[in-house]
Amino acid sequence: MDSPATYFHWGFVLISFPNLVVIGGMIALFAIALITPFPHSKGGDDGSKQ
Amino acid sequence: MAVSNSTEESSWTLRLRQGIDRHLPMDHLLPDRQPYYVGSWVYVFGVVTIAALVWVIVSGVVLSFMGPQWWHDSGVGRFFNSLHFWSVQLFFIFMVLHLWGQYFMAGWRHGRAATWMIGVVIFGISILTAFTGYLSQQNFDAQFIAINAKDAMNGAGIGAFFNVLNFGQMYGLHVMLLPIGITILVVAHIVMVRTRGVVKPIDAEGGARS
Numbered sequence: 001m002d003s004p005a006t007y008f009h010w011g012f013v014l015i016s017f018p019n020l021v022v023i024g025g026m027i028a029l030f031a032i033a034l035i036t037p038f039p040h041s042k043g044g045d046d047g048s049k050q
Numbered sequence: 051m052a053v054s055n056s057t058e059e060s061s062w063t064l065r066l067r068q069g070i071d072r073h074l075p076m077d078h079l080l081p082d083r084q085p086y087y088v089g090s091w092v093y094v095f096g097v098v099t100i101a102a103l104v105w106v107i108v109s110g111v112v113l114s115f116m117g118p119q120w121w122h123d124s125g126v127g128r129f130f131n132s133l134h135f136w137s138v139q140l141f142f143i144f145m146v147l148h149l150w151g152q153y154f155m156a157g158w159r160h161g162r163a164a165t166w167m168i169g170v171v172i173f174g175i176s177i178l179t180a181f182t183g184y185l186s187q188q189n190f191d192a193q194f195i196a197i198n199a200k201d202a203m204n205g206a207g208i209g210a211f212f213n214v215l216n217f218g219q220m221y222g223l224h225v226m227l228l229p230i231g232i233t234i235l236v237v238a239h240i241v242m243v244r245t246r247g248v249v250k251p252i253d254a255e256g257g258a259r260s
Contacts, residue, residue: 022143030147033091040089 079244087251092155095148102144103236105137107229114225118188138180145173157249165242172235175228182224185214196220 005016015023059065112130113121120127149169151157158166184195196214203209213219 026143026147030092030150033095033147033151036091038089038091 074241074245078247079241081244085248085250088248092151093248095144095151099141099144099148100236100240102137102141103232106134106141107233109134109137110225110229122188138183142176142180145176149173155249155251159249160246162242162246162249165239165246168235168239168242172232172239175231175235179224179228179232182220182228185217185220186224 005018007014007016008020109130113127113134116127116130121131122128152166152169181199185192185199199214200209203212203214
């Protein structure tokens with residue numbers, strides 16, 4: 001915990017391993033949210049309501 | 051009881067009530083049904099962000115009541131300190147996921163530009179609140195951040211008004227003014243979403259990108 005994180009350096013990109021993990025996890029979560037079926041999503045109305 | 055027209059025009063409570071009835075009826079404010087396209091996990095990101103914000107505020111209220119000695123030295127205090135920290139992490143993660151979702155579905159369409167812009171302002175104030183939170187920890191990290199950040203603030207020309215070395219100013223902003231600002235804007239954001247409803251997916255409009 002007290003030691004510095006590992007950093008990756010690609011060209012002008014400099015990012016720590018923990019930050020890379022967080023960003024990668026967010027992108028994965030976003031993709032999962034797009035492709036995973038939502039429960040009871042067939043039961044909605046025609047979109048005219050609300 | 052009947053009132054005259056002139057009384058109706060001069061009564062701000064009546065005009066406010068009629069305006070609320072007109073723009074925000076209860077079936078819009080607390081709907082029991084949603085359009086079919088809301089059946090996606092992408093729409094959950096905003097709700098999770100609000101849930102995280104509730105935990106941030108609850109844990110923050112406890113921390114501000116008990117004080118730095120408690121959140122550094124006692125086990126329960128450290129637990130609430132961690133609760134505050136990690137709920138902030140979730141708040142930012144899901145706020146950004148919500149931002150991505152709204153960006154790719156162009157959530158500002160059909161009169162929703164103000165809703166989008168308020169969201170942008172909430173994002174900005176949240177960053178400022180997190181920054182003042184790091185300065186309010188009462189530990190060496192906070193001192194390190196303050197000493198290094200002061201040069202950036204002075205370089206930007208705001209050091210005289212926003213003095214990161216002034217703990218009282220940073221703590222006051224963090225526990226009072228900025229959270230109130232975020233809460234008011236989040237309520238406005240939600241009310242605006244409820245008023246206009248969720249924006250239709252681009253495909254549902256026959257490919258229109260207005």
